[in-house]
Amino acid sequence: FTQPSPMAMHLRRVLFVAAVAVTASLALALAAPTPRQVSCTGTKKIIPPAGLRAYQTFFREFNSTTLEGMNAGNVNFEALDGLATAMGGGVDVGEMLVGVNQVTAAWDGTIGSLHGLWNATWGSRAEAHMASAESLLAKGYKRRAARTFRKASAYFQLAERFMDHLSETALNTYNNSLVAFARAINTDPTTSHWCELSPVPYTDSTGSYLLHAYMCRPGARGTTDVRPTLMAMGGYDSSAELSYYESGVLGLEYGYNMLLFDGPGQGATVRFQNIHFRPDWEFVVDQVIKHVITLPGVNASNLALWGRSFGGYLTPRACAYEPRLLACVADGGVLDFYQSVVCSLDDNLRDLYYNDQPKFNKYLKYGANFSLGARFLLSYGKLGFASTSPSDLLNQFSAYTNVGQLGGLTGRPVFVNNPPFDTLR
Numbered sequence: 001f002t003q004p005s006p007m008a009m010h011l012r013r014v015l016f017v018a019a020v021a022v023t024a025s026l027a028l029a030l031a032a033p034t035p036r037q038v039s040c041t042g043t044k045k046i047i048p049p050a051g052l053r054a055y056q057t058f059f060r061e062f063n064s065t066t067l068e069g070m071n072a073g074n075v076n077f078e079a080l081d082g083l084a085t086a087m088g089g090g091v092d093v094g095e096m097l098v099g100v101n102q103v104t105a106a107w108d109g110t111i112g113s114l115h116g117l118w119n120a121t122w123g124s125r126a127e128a129h130m131a132s133a134e135s136l137l138a139k140g141y142k143r144r145a146a147r148t149f150r151k152a153s154a155y156f157q158l159a160e161r162f163m164d165h166l167s168e169t170a171l172n173t174y175n176n177s178l179v180a181f182a183r184a185i186n187t188d189p190t191t192s193h194w195c196e197l198s199p200v201p202y203t204d205s206t207g208s209y210l211l212h213a214y215m216c217r218p219g220a221r222g223t224t225d226v227r228p229t230l231m232a233m234g235g236y237d238s239s240a241e242l243s244y245y246e247s248g249v250l251g252l253e254y255g256y257n258m259l260l261f262d263g264p265g266q267g268a269t270v271r272f273q274n275i276h277f278r279p280d281w282e283f284v285v286d287q288v289i290k291h292v293i294t295l296p297g298v299n300a301s302n303l304a305l306w307g308r309s310f311g312g313y314l315t316p317r318a319c320a321y322e323p324r325l326l327a328c329v330a331d332g333g334v335l336d337f338y339q340s341v342v343c344s345l346d347d348n349l350r351d352l353y354y355n356d357q358p359k360f361n362k363y364l365k366y367g368a369n370f371s372l373g374a375r376f377l378l379s380y381g382k383l384g385f386a387s388t389s390p391s392d393l394l395n396q397f398s399a400y401t402n403v404g405q406l407g408g409l410t411g412r413p414v415f416v417n418n419p420p421f422d423t424l425r
Helices: 006-031 049-054 067-083 093-106 111-138 142-160 168-187 240-253 267-273 282-292 311-321 337-342 347-355 357-367 372-385 390-397
Strands: 193-197 200-204 207-211 213-218 227-233 257-261 298-308 325-331 414-417
Touching (some): 067 093, 067 142, 067 372, 111 142, 111 168, 111 372, 142 168, 142 240, 168 240, 168 267, 193 240, 200 282, 227 240, 227 282, 227 311, 240 257, 240 267, 240 298, 267 372, 311 414, 357 372, 357 390
Parallel strands (some): 227 298
Antiparallel strands (some): 193 213, 200 207, 213 257
Protein backbone atom coordinates (compact mmCIF):
# COMPACT_ATOMS: atom_id res chain seq x y z
CA PHE A 1 0.00 0.00 0.00
CA THR A 2 1.43 3.37 -1.06
CA GLN A 3 0.44 6.54 0.84
CA PRO A 4 -0.85 9.21 -1.65
CA SER A 5 1.27 12.30 -1.94
CA PRO A 6 0.02 15.51 -0.25
CA MET A 7 -0.65 17.02 -3.70
CA ALA A 8 -2.77 14.02 -4.72
CA MET A 9 -4.72 14.19 -1.45
CA HIS A 10 -5.33 17.92 -1.95
CA LEU A 11 -6.51 17.31 -5.50
CA ARG A 12 -8.92 14.63 -4.29
CA ARG A 13 -10.35 17.00 -1.67
CA VAL A 14 -10.81 19.73 -4.29
CA LEU A 15 -12.55 17.30 -6.65
CA PHE A 16 -14.76 15.98 -3.81
CA VAL A 17 -15.82 19.50 -2.75
CA ALA A 18 -16.50 20.41 -6.38
CA ALA A 19 -18.59 17.27 -6.84
CA VAL A 20 -20.61 18.06 -3.71
CA ALA A 21 -21.14 21.64 -4.88
CA VAL A 22 -22.29 20.52 -8.34
CA THR A 23 -24.61 17.91 -6.82
CA ALA A 24 -26.12 20.51 -4.46
CA SER A 25 -26.58 22.98 -7.32
CA LEU A 26 -28.29 20.35 -9.43
CA ALA A 27 -30.54 19.40 -6.50
CA LEU A 28 -31.53 23.03 -5.98
CA ALA A 29 -32.14 23.48 -9.68
CA LEU A 30 -34.36 20.41 -9.75
CA ALA A 31 -36.22 21.46 -6.58
CA ALA A 32 -36.90 25.05 -7.69
CA PRO A 33 -40.01 25.31 -9.85
CA THR A 34 -39.66 26.87 -13.27
CA PRO A 35 -41.76 30.05 -13.19
CA ARG A 36 -44.78 30.05 -15.49
CA GLN A 37 -44.23 32.86 -17.97
CA VAL A 38 -47.28 34.92 -18.91
CA SER A 39 -48.06 37.59 -21.46
CA CYS A 40 -48.55 41.05 -20.01
CA THR A 41 -49.69 42.62 -23.26
CA GLY A 42 -52.75 44.73 -22.62
CA THR A 43 -52.74 44.12 -18.85
CA LYS A 44 -52.98 46.95 -16.35
CA LYS A 45 -49.76 47.29 -14.35
CA ILE A 46 -50.86 50.11 -12.08
CA ILE A 47 -53.76 52.47 -11.73
CA PRO A 48 -52.98 55.29 -14.18
CA PRO A 49 -52.38 58.81 -12.81
CA ALA A 50 -55.88 59.96 -13.76
CA GLY A 51 -57.36 57.04 -11.89
CA LEU A 52 -55.08 57.61 -8.93
CA ARG A 53 -56.29 61.19 -8.60
CA ALA A 54 -59.89 60.00 -8.85
CA TYR A 55 -59.70 58.23 -5.51
CA GLN A 56 -57.34 60.54 -3.66
CA THR A 57 -60.33 61.45 -1.57
CA PHE A 58 -58.37 62.19 1.56
CA PHE A 59 -54.69 62.83 0.95
CA ARG A 60 -53.06 65.88 -0.54
CA GLU A 61 -52.16 65.51 -4.20
CA PHE A 62 -49.03 63.46 -4.87
CA ASN A 63 -47.10 62.80 -8.03
CA SER A 64 -48.05 59.16 -8.64
CA THR A 65 -44.63 58.39 -10.15
CA THR A 66 -42.80 59.13 -6.88
CA LEU A 67 -42.42 56.60 -4.08
CA GLU A 68 -44.27 58.90 -1.70
CA GLY A 69 -47.04 59.27 -4.26
CA MET A 70 -47.39 55.52 -4.77
CA ASN A 71 -47.48 54.92 -1.02
CA ALA A 72 -50.13 57.62 -0.68
CA GLY A 73 -52.16 55.86 -3.35
CA ASN A 74 -51.98 52.61 -1.36
CA VAL A 75 -53.05 54.34 1.82
CA ASN A 76 -55.92 56.05 0.04
CA PHE A 77 -57.03 52.66 -1.21
CA GLU A 78 -57.01 51.28 2.34
CA ALA A 79 -58.90 54.32 3.62
CA LEU A 80 -61.56 53.85 0.95
CA ASP A 81 -61.75 50.15 1.77
CA GLY A 82 -62.45 51.11 5.36
CA LEU A 83 -64.95 53.72 4.25
CA ALA A 84 -66.85 51.03 2.32
CA THR A 85 -67.95 49.61 5.67
CA ALA A 86 -69.85 52.79 6.53
CA MET A 87 -73.02 51.83 4.66
CA GLY A 88 -73.28 48.64 6.74
CA GLY A 89 -72.72 50.31 10.09
CA GLY A 90 -68.92 50.14 10.25
CA VAL A 91 -66.81 53.27 10.33
CA ASP A 92 -68.18 56.79 10.58
CA VAL A 93 -67.54 58.88 7.44
CA GLY A 94 -66.70 62.07 9.31
CA GLU A 95 -64.43 60.23 11.71
CA MET A 96 -62.61 58.63 8.77
CA LEU A 97 -62.03 62.04 7.16
CA VAL A 98 -60.69 63.48 10.39
CA GLY A 99 -58.52 60.44 11.12
CA VAL A 100 -56.92 60.27 7.69
CA ASN A 101 -56.21 63.99 7.75
CA GLN A 102 -54.48 63.51 11.10
CA VAL A 103 -52.32 60.76 9.60
CA THR A 104 -51.55 62.95 6.60
CA ALA A 105 -50.53 65.95 8.67
CA ALA A 106 -48.04 63.99 10.76
CA TRP A 107 -46.72 61.55 8.13
CA ASP A 108 -43.10 62.12 7.10
CA GLY A 109 -43.40 59.90 4.01
CA THR A 110 -41.64 56.85 5.48
CA ILE A 111 -43.15 53.41 5.98
CA GLY A 112 -42.32 53.35 9.70
CA SER A 113 -43.98 56.68 10.33
CA LEU A 114 -47.07 55.66 8.41
CA HIS A 115 -47.47 52.37 10.24
CA GLY A 116 -47.18 53.99 13.65
CA LEU A 117 -49.62 56.77 12.83
CA TRP A 118 -52.12 54.49 11.12
CA ASN A 119 -52.15 51.93 13.93
CA ALA A 120 -52.39 54.57 16.66
CA THR A 121 -55.10 56.60 14.91
CA TRP A 122 -57.52 53.74 14.35
CA GLY A 123 -56.54 51.79 17.44
CA SER A 124 -57.37 54.75 19.70
CA ARG A 125 -60.72 55.20 17.98
CA ALA A 126 -61.50 51.52 18.36
CA GLU A 127 -60.72 51.62 22.08
CA ALA A 128 -62.82 54.76 22.54
CA HIS A 129 -65.81 53.21 20.77
CA MET A 130 -65.44 49.99 22.75
CA ALA A 131 -65.52 51.90 26.04
CA SER A 132 -68.46 54.00 24.86
CA ALA A 133 -70.40 50.87 23.80
CA GLU A 134 -69.90 49.25 27.19
CA SER A 135 -71.09 52.43 28.89
CA LEU A 136 -74.18 52.63 26.67
CA LEU A 137 -74.98 48.98 27.32
CA ALA A 138 -74.66 49.48 31.08
CA LYS A 139 -77.25 52.25 30.82
CA GLY A 140 -79.62 50.03 28.87
CA TYR A 141 -79.17 51.61 25.43
CA LYS A 142 -78.82 48.32 23.58
CA ARG A 143 -79.38 49.56 20.03
CA ARG A 144 -76.86 52.39 20.32
CA ALA A 145 -74.43 50.06 22.10
CA ALA A 146 -74.65 47.51 19.27
CA ARG A 147 -73.96 50.20 16.65
CA THR A 148 -70.97 51.41 18.64
CA PHE A 149 -69.57 47.89 19.11
CA ARG A 150 -69.72 47.49 15.30
CA LYS A 151 -67.75 50.70 14.83
CA ALA A 152 -65.17 49.48 17.33
CA SER A 153 -64.81 46.21 15.43
CA ALA A 154 -64.31 48.02 12.11
CA TYR A 155 -61.67 50.35 13.58
CA PHE A 156 -59.79 47.48 15.24
CA GLN A 157 -59.53 45.78 11.83
CA LEU A 158 -58.36 49.05 10.25
CA ALA A 159 -55.71 49.42 12.93
CA GLU A 160 -54.37 45.92 12.17
CA ARG A 161 -53.99 46.44 8.42
CA PHE A 162 -50.29 47.37 8.35
CA MET A 163 -49.12 45.37 11.35
CA ASP A 164 -47.06 42.19 11.34
CA HIS A 165 -50.20 40.03 11.25
CA LEU A 166 -48.86 37.17 13.34
CA SER A 167 -47.29 39.35 16.02
CA GLU A 168 -48.82 39.33 19.50
CA THR A 169 -49.94 42.95 19.10
CA ALA A 170 -51.65 42.26 15.78
CA LEU A 171 -53.36 39.10 17.01
CA ASN A 172 -54.62 40.90 20.10
CA THR A 173 -55.92 43.77 17.97
CA TYR A 174 -57.65 41.38 15.59
CA ASN A 175 -59.13 39.41 18.46
CA ASN A 176 -60.48 42.67 19.88
CA SER A 177 -62.30 43.22 16.59
CA LEU A 178 -63.92 39.78 16.90
CA VAL A 179 -64.92 40.43 20.50
CA ALA A 180 -66.46 43.78 19.55
CA PHE A 181 -68.39 42.25 16.65
CA ALA A 182 -69.67 39.42 18.86
CA ARG A 183 -70.80 41.97 21.43
CA ALA A 184 -72.66 43.81 18.67
CA ILE A 185 -74.57 40.83 17.29
CA ASN A 186 -75.42 39.51 20.76
CA THR A 187 -76.61 42.92 21.99
CA ASP A 188 -78.54 44.25 19.01
CA PRO A 189 -82.32 44.33 19.64
CA THR A 190 -83.15 45.26 16.02
CA THR A 191 -85.96 43.31 14.40
CA SER A 192 -84.71 43.77 10.80
CA HIS A 193 -82.13 40.96 11.00
CA TRP A 194 -80.05 38.96 13.40
CA CYS A 195 -76.70 37.15 13.31
CA GLU A 196 -75.01 34.38 15.23
CA LEU A 197 -71.68 32.62 15.11
CA SER A 198 -71.92 29.53 12.90
CA PRO A 199 -68.48 27.84 12.60
CA VAL A 200 -68.10 25.57 9.57
CA PRO A 201 -66.62 22.10 10.21
CA TYR A 202 -63.68 21.70 7.83
CA THR A 203 -61.28 18.84 7.27
CA ASP A 204 -58.22 18.62 5.03
CA SER A 205 -55.10 16.48 4.89
CA THR A 206 -53.63 18.25 7.93
CA GLY A 207 -56.55 17.79 10.31
CA SER A 208 -60.01 19.01 11.32
CA TYR A 209 -60.85 22.65 11.96
CA LEU A 210 -63.69 25.15 12.26
CA LEU A 211 -63.87 27.93 9.67
CA HIS A 212 -64.87 31.25 11.25
CA ALA A 213 -68.39 32.17 10.07
CA TYR A 214 -71.61 33.97 10.90
CA MET A 215 -75.15 33.09 9.86
CA CYS A 216 -77.36 36.17 9.48
CA ARG A 217 -81.11 36.04 8.78
CA PRO A 218 -83.79 38.65 8.04
CA GLY A 219 -86.34 39.25 10.77
CA ALA A 220 -86.38 39.40 14.54
CA ARG A 221 -83.99 37.28 16.60
CA GLY A 222 -84.89 33.62 16.35
CA THR A 223 -86.69 33.96 13.00
CA THR A 224 -85.81 31.08 10.67
CA ASP A 225 -88.15 31.47 7.71
CA VAL A 226 -87.00 29.42 4.72
CA ARG A 227 -85.18 31.73 2.30
CA PRO A 228 -82.54 31.68 -0.43
CA THR A 229 -79.05 31.81 1.05
CA LEU A 230 -76.06 33.79 -0.18
CA MET A 231 -72.64 32.70 1.06
CA ALA A 232 -70.19 35.61 1.01
CA MET A 233 -66.45 35.89 1.51
CA GLY A 234 -63.69 38.40 1.03
CA GLY A 235 -60.34 37.89 -0.65
CA TYR A 236 -56.61 38.21 -0.05
CA ASP A 237 -56.87 40.49 2.98
CA SER A 238 -60.55 40.65 3.98
CA SER A 239 -62.71 39.10 6.71
CA ALA A 240 -66.18 37.84 7.51
CA GLU A 241 -66.79 40.99 9.55
CA LEU A 242 -65.94 43.24 6.60
CA SER A 243 -68.19 41.08 4.42
CA TYR A 244 -71.05 41.86 6.83
CA TYR A 245 -70.64 45.61 6.31
CA GLU A 246 -69.95 45.49 2.58
CA SER A 247 -72.43 42.88 1.32
CA GLY A 248 -74.14 41.22 4.27
CA VAL A 249 -76.40 44.07 5.37
CA LEU A 250 -77.51 44.73 1.81
CA GLY A 251 -78.22 41.05 1.15
CA LEU A 252 -80.31 40.88 4.31
CA GLU A 253 -82.34 43.89 3.18
CA TYR A 254 -83.14 42.01 -0.04
CA GLY A 255 -84.39 39.05 1.97
CA TYR A 256 -81.46 36.63 1.71
CA ASN A 257 -79.98 34.56 4.48
CA MET A 258 -76.29 35.48 4.58
CA LEU A 259 -73.53 33.05 5.57
CA LEU A 260 -70.38 35.14 5.96
CA PHE A 261 -67.23 33.04 6.26
CA ASP A 262 -63.44 33.18 6.43
CA GLY A 263 -62.04 30.32 4.37
CA PRO A 264 -58.50 28.95 4.69
CA GLY A 265 -56.01 31.81 4.37
CA GLN A 266 -58.57 34.42 5.40
CA GLY A 267 -59.45 36.50 8.46
CA ALA A 268 -59.78 34.75 11.80
CA THR A 269 -59.45 31.29 10.23
CA VAL A 270 -55.82 31.74 9.19
CA ARG A 271 -54.83 33.83 12.20
CA PHE A 272 -56.12 31.46 14.85
CA GLN A 273 -56.26 28.08 13.09
CA ASN A 274 -53.22 28.40 10.82
CA ILE A 275 -54.75 26.93 7.65
CA HIS A 276 -53.93 28.55 4.35
CA PHE A 277 -55.30 29.29 0.89
CA ARG A 278 -55.66 26.50 -1.64
CA PRO A 279 -56.39 26.91 -5.38
CA ASP A 280 -59.09 24.23 -5.55
CA TRP A 281 -61.61 26.40 -3.67
CA GLU A 282 -64.42 23.98 -4.52
CA PHE A 283 -62.91 21.74 -1.82
CA VAL A 284 -63.64 24.50 0.70
CA VAL A 285 -67.06 25.47 -0.62
CA ASP A 286 -68.23 21.85 -0.65
CA GLN A 287 -67.79 21.78 3.12
CA VAL A 288 -69.37 25.20 3.58
CA ILE A 289 -72.45 24.00 1.67
CA LYS A 290 -72.63 20.78 3.68
CA HIS A 291 -72.76 22.96 6.79
CA VAL A 292 -75.18 25.62 5.59
CA ILE A 293 -77.84 23.20 4.36
CA THR A 294 -78.10 21.80 7.90
CA LEU A 295 -79.09 25.21 9.30
CA PRO A 296 -82.71 26.22 9.96
CA GLY A 297 -84.34 28.39 7.29
CA VAL A 298 -82.00 27.39 4.44
CA ASN A 299 -83.47 26.34 1.11
CA ALA A 300 -80.89 23.80 -0.03
CA SER A 301 -81.94 24.21 -3.65
CA ASN A 302 -81.46 28.00 -3.65
CA LEU A 303 -77.82 28.75 -2.85
CA ALA A 304 -75.40 31.29 -4.32
CA LEU A 305 -71.79 32.36 -3.68
CA TRP A 306 -70.29 35.86 -3.59
CA GLY A 307 -66.54 36.58 -3.57
CA ARG A 308 -64.86 39.98 -3.44
CA SER A 309 -61.43 41.00 -4.87
CA PHE A 310 -59.27 37.82 -4.73
CA GLY A 311 -62.60 36.17 -3.98
CA GLY A 312 -63.30 36.99 -7.64
CA TYR A 313 -60.89 34.15 -8.48
CA LEU A 314 -62.08 31.82 -5.74
CA THR A 315 -65.81 32.13 -6.46
CA PRO A 316 -65.86 31.20 -10.20
CA ARG A 317 -63.46 28.35 -9.52
CA ALA A 318 -65.72 26.91 -6.82
CA CYS A 319 -68.92 27.51 -8.78
CA ALA A 320 -67.55 25.77 -11.86
CA TYR A 321 -67.16 22.54 -9.87
CA GLU A 322 -70.12 22.92 -7.52
CA PRO A 323 -73.51 22.18 -9.15
CA ARG A 324 -75.43 22.91 -5.93
CA LEU A 325 -74.78 26.63 -6.48
CA LEU A 326 -77.47 28.27 -8.60
CA ALA A 327 -75.45 31.45 -9.22
CA CYS A 328 -72.22 33.19 -8.32
CA VAL A 329 -70.91 36.75 -8.10
CA ALA A 330 -67.25 37.59 -8.84
CA ASP A 331 -66.65 41.09 -7.47
CA GLY A 332 -64.45 41.67 -9.52
CA GLY A 333 -63.58 38.87 -11.81
CA VAL A 334 -60.08 37.37 -11.75
CA LEU A 335 -59.16 34.93 -14.52
CA ASP A 336 -55.49 34.41 -13.65
CA PHE A 337 -54.40 35.73 -10.27
CA TYR A 338 -50.76 34.86 -10.94
CA GLN A 339 -50.78 36.85 -14.18
CA SER A 340 -52.33 39.84 -12.41
CA VAL A 341 -49.53 39.90 -9.83
CA VAL A 342 -46.62 39.07 -12.15
CA CYS A 343 -47.70 41.70 -14.67
CA SER A 344 -47.92 44.32 -11.92
CA LEU A 345 -44.16 43.98 -11.43
CA ASP A 346 -41.70 46.33 -13.02
CA ASP A 347 -40.20 44.76 -16.19
CA ASN A 348 -36.79 44.35 -14.54
CA LEU A 349 -38.26 42.72 -11.44
CA ARG A 350 -40.33 40.38 -13.56
CA ASP A 351 -37.21 39.36 -15.50
CA LEU A 352 -35.40 38.66 -12.21
CA TYR A 353 -38.32 36.55 -10.99
CA TYR A 354 -38.19 34.46 -14.16
CA ASN A 355 -34.41 34.12 -14.26
CA ASP A 356 -32.78 34.88 -10.91
CA GLN A 357 -35.10 34.30 -7.97
CA PRO A 358 -32.45 34.77 -5.22
CA LYS A 359 -31.76 38.26 -6.54
CA PHE A 360 -35.49 38.88 -7.00
CA ASN A 361 -36.03 37.98 -3.33
CA LYS A 362 -33.25 40.31 -2.24
CA TYR A 363 -34.61 43.25 -4.23
CA LEU A 364 -38.23 42.78 -3.24
CA LYS A 365 -37.42 42.37 0.45
CA TYR A 366 -35.36 45.54 0.30
CA GLY A 367 -38.10 47.34 -1.58
CA ALA A 368 -40.63 46.39 1.10
CA ASN A 369 -38.76 48.76 3.44
CA PHE A 370 -39.89 51.64 1.25
CA SER A 371 -42.87 50.49 -0.80
CA LEU A 372 -46.17 50.03 0.99
CA GLY A 373 -47.53 47.99 -1.93
CA ALA A 374 -44.63 45.52 -1.78
CA ARG A 375 -44.88 45.21 1.98
CA PHE A 376 -48.63 44.69 1.81
CA LEU A 377 -48.27 41.93 -0.81
CA LEU A 378 -45.58 40.11 1.15
CA SER A 379 -47.09 40.49 4.63
CA TYR A 380 -50.50 39.17 3.61
CA GLY A 381 -48.78 36.51 1.49
CA LYS A 382 -46.87 35.28 4.52
CA LEU A 383 -50.13 35.21 6.47
CA GLY A 384 -52.45 33.62 3.91
CA PHE A 385 -50.03 31.38 1.99
CA ALA A 386 -47.33 30.70 4.64
CA SER A 387 -44.80 31.87 2.05
CA THR A 388 -41.12 31.79 2.95
CA SER A 389 -39.87 34.31 0.38
CA PRO A 390 -41.22 36.64 -2.33
CA SER A 391 -40.46 34.09 -5.06
CA ASP A 392 -42.08 31.30 -3.05
CA LEU A 393 -45.22 33.44 -2.81
CA LEU A 394 -45.35 34.03 -6.56
CA ASN A 395 -44.56 30.39 -7.25
CA GLN A 396 -47.59 29.46 -5.15
CA PHE A 397 -49.72 32.03 -7.00
CA SER A 398 -49.00 30.17 -10.24
CA ALA A 399 -51.62 27.54 -9.37
CA TYR A 400 -54.33 30.20 -8.96
CA THR A 401 -55.59 30.41 -12.50
CA ASN A 402 -59.09 29.83 -13.83
CA VAL A 403 -57.87 29.32 -17.38
CA GLY A 404 -59.39 26.05 -18.53
CA GLN A 405 -61.27 25.62 -15.25
CA LEU A 406 -64.60 27.35 -15.89
CA GLY A 407 -66.42 24.99 -18.26
CA GLY A 408 -68.83 24.11 -15.47
CA LEU A 409 -70.25 27.64 -15.53
CA THR A 410 -71.78 27.20 -18.99
CA GLY A 411 -75.46 28.04 -18.95
CA ARG A 412 -75.45 29.26 -15.35
CA PRO A 413 -75.99 32.83 -14.09
CA VAL A 414 -72.66 34.45 -13.25
CA PHE A 415 -72.28 38.14 -12.44
CA VAL A 416 -68.77 39.54 -12.96
CA ASN A 417 -68.20 43.01 -11.57
CA ASN A 418 -65.37 45.20 -12.90
CA PRO A 419 -64.41 47.59 -10.06
CA PRO A 420 -62.17 50.36 -11.44
CA PHE A 421 -59.64 50.38 -8.59
CA ASP A 422 -59.22 46.66 -7.97
CA THR A 423 -55.82 46.00 -9.54
CA LEU A 424 -56.39 42.21 -9.58
CA ARG A 425 -58.97 42.33 -12.34
